Amino acid sequence: MTKDTALNILALHGPNLNLLGTREPEIYGAVPLAAIDAQLASLAKTLGASLQCRQSNHEGELVEWIQNAQATFDGIVINPAAYTHTSLAIADALRAVKLPCIEVHLSNIFARETQRHQSLIAPHVIGCIAGFGANSYALGLRALIEHLNAS
Numbered sequence: 079m080t081k082d083t084a085l086n087i088l089a090l091h092g093p094n095l096n097l098l099g100t101r102e103p104e105i106y107g108a109v110p111l112a113a114i115d116a117q118l119a120s121l122a123k124t125l126g127a128s129l130q131c132r133q134s135n136h137e138g139e140l141v142e143w144i145q146n147a148q149a150t151f152d153g154i155v156i157n158p159a160a161y162t163h164t165s166l167a168i169a170d171a172l173r174a175v176k177l178p179c180i181e182v183h184l185s186n187i188f189a190r191e192t193q194r195h196q197s198l199i200a201p202h203v204i205g206c207i208a209g210f211g212a213n214s215y216a217l218g219l220r221a222l223i224e225h226l227n228a229s
């Protein structure tokens with residue numbers, strides 16, 4: 079597949095985000111991942127972009143998706159979940175592909191336990207949106223599309 083003229087965005091969800099809806103709803107909200115993906119797809123359409131959403135519980139799979147994104151996608155919205163705080167491999171993949179990327183988190187990671195305050199991903203993204211629940215994704219997608227349209 080090659081890049082076409084319309085913006086093509088990849089949304090990546092890291093480990094345990096497949097459990098959204100039932101997983102600690104007091105922290106992550108009650109919206110299931112499928113509903114977040116559907117909202118994002120409709121927002122992308124409104125903004126004139128196409129979107130593919132993928133979730134994995136495996137670091138290597140996320141790394142491969144990031145590596146392969148360069149051929150097909152114009153930018154990435156990523157919630158690396160717990161890998162945010164541990165994964166040099168995902169950070170290195172983002173550095174390597176140099177695609178514009180927005181990091182998103184449902185919860186405000188900076189207001190939580192200290193081990194969640196550090197993001198290994200943050201130095202390699204345009205910006206980070208955290209703390210707005212499912213809306214963090216929508217804000218991230220808007221920010222990425224505005225960035226791409228301006229560049």
Ligand code: DQA
Pocket residue numbers: 093094095157158159160161162182183184185186187194
């Ligand atoms: C998260 C925050 C991470 O610390 C946590 O490990 C997650 C989800 C969030 O979206 O708030 O799984 O990325």
